[in-house]
Amino acid sequence: MLFLIIKRILLGFITLFIVSIITFVGTEVLPGDACTTYLERQAFGEQLEACYRRLGLNVPAYERYISWALNAIQGDFGYSLSGEMPIKDVLGPRIKNSLVLASAAIFIGIPIALILGIITALWRDKLPDVAISTVTIFAMTIPEFISATLLILIIAIWLEWLPGIVIVPTDVSFLELLPNIILPVVAIAMIMTAHMARMVRSSVIQVMASEYVQMAILKGVPYWKMVFKHVLPNALLPAINVVALTIAWLLGGVVVTEVVFNYPGLGRLVIESISNRDLPTVQALAIILASIYVSINLLADLLTLMLNPRLKTLQIRK
Amino acid sequence: MTDIIQKVKNLSIGFRSKKGEEILILKNITTNIKKGETVGIVGESGSGKSTLALAMMGYVKHGLYTVGGECEFNSSNLLKMKSKELEKIRGRKIAMIPQNAGQALTPNLKIGYQIDEALQLHSDLNEKEREKKISELLNKVRLPSPETIALRYPHELSGGQQQRVAVAMALAGTPDLLLLDEPTTGLDVTTQAHVLELLNFIAKDTGTSMVYVSHDLGAIAQVSDRIIVMYSGEIVLEGPSRDILKRPIHPYTHGLLKSIPKLSLAGLPESMPGSQPQPGTIQSGCSFFDRCNFSDENCKNNSPKLEFLEDLNTSVRCFNHEKLVKESRVSQTVNKIKNKSQDKEILNLSEVSISYAKQKLLDQIFNRISDNNPTVKDININIKKGETIALVGESGSGKSTILKSIAGLLRTKDGLIRFDENRNLSSDLKERDPNDLRIIQLIFQNPDESLNPNHTVEEIIAQPLKLYFGLKGEELKKNIIDLLQKVRLGEFYTSRYPRQLSGGEKQRVAVARAFAAKPDIILCDEVTSALDVSVQAAVLNLLQQLKEDFGTTYIFVSHDLAVVRSISDRVAVLYQGRLCEVGPSNDVYKFPSHPYTEVLLGAVLEPDPDIKPKLVAEDIVEERPPEKGCSFQGRCSRIVGDICKKEVPPWQLTDSGNAIRCHIPIKELQKEQF
Numbered sequence: 001m002l003f004l005i006i007k008r009i010l011l012g013f014i015t016l017f018i019v020s021i022i023t024f025v026g027t028e029v030l031p032g033d034a035c036t037t038y039l040e041r042q043a044f045g046e047q048l049e050a051c052y053r054r055l056g057l058n059v060p061a062y063e064r065y066i067s068w069a070l071n072a073i074q075g076d077f078g079y080s081l082s083g084e085m086p087i088k089d090v091l092g093p094r095i096k097n098s099l100v101l102a103s104a105a106i107f108i109g110i111p112i113a114l115i116l117g118i119i120t121a122l123w124r125d126k127l128p129d130v131a132i133s134t135v136t137i138f139a140m141t142i143p144e145f146i147s148a149t150l151l152i153l154i155i156a157i158w159l160e161w162l163p164g165i166v167i168v169p170t171d172v173s174f175l176e177l178l179p180n181i182i183l184p185v186v187a188i189a190m191i192m193t194a195h196m197a198r199m200v201r202s203s204v205i206q207v208m209a210s211e212y213v214q215m216a217i218l219k220g221v222p223y224w225k226m227v228f229k230h231v232l233p234n235a236l237l238p239a240i241n242v243v244a245l246t247i248a249w250l251l252g253g254v255v256v257t258e259v260v261f262n263y264p265g266l267g268r269l270v271i272e273s274i275s276n277r278d279l280p281t282v283q284a285l286a287i288i289l290a291s292i293y294v295s296i297n298l299l300a301d302l303l304t305l306m307l308n309p310r311l312k313t314l315q316i317r318k
Numbered sequence: 319m320t321d322i323i324q325k326v327k328n329l330s331i332g333f334r335s336k337k338g339e340e341i342l343i344l345k346n347i348t349t350n351i352k353k354g355e356t357v358g359i360v361g362e363s364g365s366g367k368s369t370l371a372l373a374m375m376g377y378v379k380h381g382l383y384t385v386g387g388e389c390e391f392n393s394s395n396l397l398k399m400k401s402k403e404l405e406k407i408r409g410r411k412i413a414m415i416p417q418n419a420g421q422a423l424t425p426n427l428k429i430g431y432q433i434d435e436a437l438q439l440h441s442d443l444n445e446k447e448r449e450k451k452i453s454e455l456l457n458k459v460r461l462p463s464p465e466t467i468a469l470r471y472p473h474e475l476s477g478g479q480q481q482r483v484a485v486a487m488a489l490a491g492t493p494d495l496l497l498l499d500e501p502t503t504g505l506d507v508t509t510q511a512h513v514l515e516l517l518n519f520i521a522k523d524t525g526t527s528m529v530y531v532s533h534d535l536g537a538i539a540q541v542s543d544r545i546i547v548m549y550s551g552e553i554v555l556e557g558p559s560r561d562i563l564k565r566p567i568h569p570y571t572h573g574l575l576k577s578i579p580k581l582s583l584a585g586l587p588e589s590m591p592g593s594q595p596q597p598g599t600i601q602s603g604c605s606f607f608d609r610c611n612f613s614d615e616n617c618k619n620n621s622p623k624l625e626f627l628e629d630l631n632t633s634v635r636c637f638n639h640e641k642l643v644k645e646s647r648v649s650q651t652v653n654k655i656k657n658k659s660q661d662k663e664i665l666n667l668s669e670v671s672i673s674y675a676k677q678k679l680l681d682q683i684f685n686r687i688s689d690n691n692p693t694v695k696d697i698n699i700n701i702k703k704g705e706t707i708a709l710v711g712e713s714g715s716g717k718s719t720i721l722k723s724i725a726g727l728l729r730t731k732d733g734l735i736r737f738d739e740n741r742n743l744s745s746d747l748k749e750r751d752p753n754d755l756r757i758i759q760l761i762f763q764n765p766d767e768s769l770n771p772n773h774t775v776e777e778i779i780a781q782p783l784k785l786y787f788g789l790k791g792e793e794l795k796k797n798i799i800d801l802l803q804k805v806r807l808g809e810f811y812t813s814r815y816p817r818q819l820s821g822g823e824k825q826r827v828a829v830a831r832a833f834a835a836k837p838d839i840i841l842c843d844e845v846t847s848a849l850d851v852s853v854q855a856a857v858l859n860l861l862q863q864l865k866e867d868f869g870t871t872y873i874f875v876s877h878d879l880a881v882v883r884s885i886s887d888r889v890a891v892l893y894q895g896r897l898c899e900v901g902p903s904n905d906v907y908k909f910p911s912h913p914y915t916e917v918l919l920g921a922v923l924e925p926d927p928d929i930k931p932k933l934v935a936e937d938i939v940e941e942r943p944p945e946k947g948c949s950f951q952g953r954c955s956r957i958v959g960d961i962c963k964k965e966v967p968p969w970q971l972t973d974s975g976n977a978i979r980c981h982i983p984i985k986e987l988q989k990e991q992f
Binding site for chain 2: 062197209210211212213214215216217219220221222229230233234237307308309310
C-alpha cells in the first residue's frame with residue numbers, strides 16, 4: 001500500500017516535470033520573447049541587449065530552464081512582465097480568489113448534487129425524478145455564458161439585489177468579496193451540480209438493479225437501511241473520481257464565468273497573461289494548474305483505493 | 319390442510335410491451351408447497367420459473383406486475399402486502415438462496431456483517447449470542463475456520479464458499495420455506511455435488527420446505543420430492559419426482575430427458591426441434607405444438623388444460639397424455655459417433671507451458687517469461703486429423719488457457735505447437751501468417767458476446783470469406799447462403815441482427831462463421847454451456863454432422879462431462895494446468911483410473927433419482943499448482959506416500975492406450991474401481 005502511494009506520487013512528479021518541459025519549450029519556440037514584447041518598437045540594438053542581460057535571456061535555454069525550475073520548486077516563478085512584480089505576488093491573491101469561488105461552489109454544489117441524484121434514482125420515473133431531471137438537463141445544456149448573462153440581467157439589473165460584476169481590487173478581504181461571489185457561484189454550481197446529479201443518479205440506479213440489492217430486499221432489510229448500507233457506499237464510490245475532476249476544473253479557473261463576471265481569479269489571469277504575451281506568468285500558471293490536477297486526482301485515487309475493499313486486497317496481493 | 323405452507327392461486331405476472339400490449343410471463347399458475355417437502359421447478363430459460371420463485375416471496379421485478387391471482391402464505395396474500403409486513407416475512411419465514419452468490423453478496427460489507435444483519439432483523443439474540451450464532455451457521459455450511467471467514471469480504475472467497483455463505487445467510491432467520499434459484503449453476507461439478515449434498519442434509523435436519531428452481535434436471539433429481547415442469551409460462555407437468563423422471567407423460571419433458579447426454583451412454587442424444595416461443599408470441603392451441611411429436615389438429619386449435627390424474631398423482635397439460643403413458647419410459651436412442659480420426663497428425667503440442675505471471679522489466683527487455691511454476695506446464699498432446707479431443711477439468715484447470723495458446727491469443731512460455739507434422743506455429747498472433755490464422759478457428763461460449771451486435775448475419779459470415787478468400791459480389795452471397803444452410807438456417811436470416819435470433823440460432827451463426835474459413839481445426843470453448851438443454855443437443859448434432867462432412871478436427875473444452883462423453887473420441891483430463899490422464903473416451907469413462915478422473919466422474923449429476931453422486935475428495939480450491947510432485951496431491955484421497963509430494967508422477971500406459979500420470983501402479987488403479 002505504502003509502496004503504491006509512493007509510486008503514484010513519483011508518477012505525479014514525473015507528469016509535472018514533463019508539463020514543465022512542454023510549456024518551457026512551447027514558450028521558447030514562439031516567435032518573439034519577453035524583451036521584444038516589453039520594448040515593442042524599441043526592441044533592437046543596445047536596448048534589446050541590455051534587456052536580455054537584465055532578464056538573463058542571453059544564456060542557453062537549458063540553463064535558463066534549470067535555474068527557472070530550481071526557483072519554481074521554491075515558489076519563485078520570477079517576474080511578471082506586466083507591472084514588473086514578482087509572479088508569486090500576482091498569483092497569491094488570484095489563487096486565493098479562485099479557492100474562495102471553488103470552495104463555495106463545492107460546498108454548495110456537491111451536497112445538492114448528491115441529494116438530487118439520490119432522490120431522482122430512488123424515485124425513478126416518478127414525479128420527483130421527472131421534475132428534477134428536466135431541470136438538471138436544462139441546467140446542463142445551457143452554456144454558462146448564457147446562464148451567467150441571464151443571472152446578471154435578472155438579479156443584478158432588474159431586481160438590483162446583487163452587484164452584477166465584481167469591481168474590487170484583486171486583494172480584497174474575504175468579507176468584502178462575499179456578496180460579489182454569489183452570482184458567479186450560482187452560475188458555476190448550476191452546471192456542475194446538474195452534471196454530478198445525473199452521474200450519481202445513473203450510478204445509484206445501476207446499483208439498485210444489482211443482484212445484491214435484490215438479495216438485501218429478499219433478506220427483509222428495511223428500505224432505508226438497505227439504501228444506506230447496501231446501495232450508497234457502492235454507488236458513490238465511482239463518483240469520487242468525477243468529483244475530483246470537477247474540483248480540479250473549478251480550481252483551475254472557470255474561465256468563461258470569471259470573464260463574464262469580471263472575477264479576479266486564476267481563469268481570468270490565464271486569459272490576461274496570454275493576451276499580454278506575459279510568458280513567465282503563463283509558464284507559472286501552466287505548472288500550477290497541472291499540479292492542482294495531478295494532486296487532486298492522486299487524492300481521489302487513493303481515497304477510492306481505501307474505500308473499496310476489492311481494490312485494496314488486489315493491490316496488497318500484488 | 320394445515321400442512322400447506324404456500325398456496326399459489328391462478329397467478330399471472332406480465333409486463334407491458336412498448337406497443338402497450340400486456341404480455342404474460344406467468345400464465346395462471348396454481349400449485350401448493352407442503353411443509354417439509356422439496357419441490358423442483360424445472361424449465362428452460364424464459365419459462366418463468368425464477369419469476370414464480372420470486373413471486374413466492376412477494377417480489378416482482380422492476381418492470382413486471384401482477385396481473386391476477388395470489389401467493390398465499392399463512393393465509394395472507396404476499397403480493398398485496400405492504401413492504402413493512404413483507405420485511406417481517408422475508409428472511410424470517412421465507413428465505414432465498416440466489417443463483418450467483420458472488421453477485422448477490424454486497425461487495426463492500428464483510429461476510430460476518432451480512433449474516434449478522436439477517437440475525438439482527440430476524441432474531442432477538444444479543445451481540446454476544448449473535449457472534450456465536452454466526453460461527454455456528456458458518457460451521458453448519460461447512461466453511462473452514464468460521465472466525466476468519468466472517469472477517470473477509472465476499473470477493474475474497476471462492477464461488478463454492480460464496481454459495482455456502484449465501485446458504486448460511488438464508489438459514490440465519492430459521493425460515494419455514496427456502497427458495498433456491500439455480501443455487502449450483504456456475505459452480506464446478508465437484509463443488510455443485512457438495513453444495514447439493516449440504517442442501518439435502520439441511521432439508522432433512524431442519525425440516526424446512528424447499529423450492530428448488532433449476533434448468534438442470536440432474537440437480538433437480540438429486541433433491542426434489544416433487545417436480546413442476548414449466549414451459550412458456552405455464553405448468554405443463556407436475557408430479558412425484560421419480561415418476562416425472564422415469565415416466566414423463568408430457569411430450570416436452572419426454573423430449574427434454576431424451577436430449578440430455580448421459581454419462582453411461584456414448585453418442586449424441588436426440589435433439590428436440592425448434593425453441594420455446596418468445597413471451598408475447600400470439601398463438602392458439604398448445605404452446606408446445608410446433609415442437610411436439612405427438613400433436614394433432616386438436617392441439618393446433620385448442621389449448622389443453624392442466625388435468626389432474628388421480629391414479630398417477632400427477633397433473634399434466636396435454637390432450638394426448640394417454641398415448642404417452644403407454645410409451646413414456648424414456649428409451650434414449652443416441653447416434654453413435656464414428657471415430658473419424660486418421661493416422662495423420664494434425665496438431666502437436668510438445669512440452670507446452672503457459673504463464674500468467676507479470677513480466678518483470680528485465681524479462682520484457684529480453685522478451686522472455688520467467689516463472690518456475692507456470693499456470694500450465696508440460697502439455698504433450700498429439701492430435702490426429704479428424705478426431706475430436708476434449709479437454710476437461712474444473713475451473714482453473716487451464717483448459718481454456720491451452721485453447722487460447724493454440725489460437726495464438728496467449729504466448730506460451732516454453733514448448734512447441736506444431737501443425738501438420740512439420741510447421742511450427744508461433745505462439746504470437748502477430749507472427750502468424752494469414753494461412754496460419756485461417757486453419758485454426760474458435761467458437762466461443764457465449765454467442766451474445768462473440769457476435770458483433772451491429773453487424774447483420776450476412777456481414778458476420780462474410781468477414782472470413784472476404785479476409786481469407788477475397789470473395790465478392792454474387793459469389794460471396796452464394797457462399798454465405800450455402801453456409802447458412804449447412805447450419806440449418808434459412809436464407810432469410812442474412813439480414814437479421816444477432817439480437818433478433820434465439821440463443822441456439824446465434825450459436826449456429828457462430829459455427830457458420832468458424833466454418834467459413836474452411837479451417838482444419840476448430841477450437842470449441844464451452845460452446846453449449848450457455849444454451850438450453852434441448853438446444854444443446856441440436857448444436858452438438860450439428861457440430862458432429864459438419865465434422866463428418868468437412869473432416870474437421872475439434873478441440874472441445876467443456877466442464878460438462880456428459881456432453882464431452884457424447885461427442886469426443888479422446889479425452890484429456892487436466893488438473894491445475896497439468897495433464898492427469900489422456901485416452902480414448904470410452905476407456906476414460908469406463909474405468910476412470912486417475913484419482914482425479916474418479917472424483918470428477920463421481921460428482922456428475924444424472925437426471926435419475928437412483929444414481930447418487932459419489933463424493934470422493936473435498937472441494938477445496940487451490941490457488942496455485944504445487945511446486946513439486948503430483949498436481950493433484952492436495953485433494954487426492956489415495957496418496958501413496960511422500961513420493962506424491964516430491965516427484966512428478968510418470969506416465970503409465972494401459973493396454974487400451976490410456977495414458978495415466980500417477981504413482982499408483984496401473985493394475986492397482988483399475989482394480990479399486992470394481
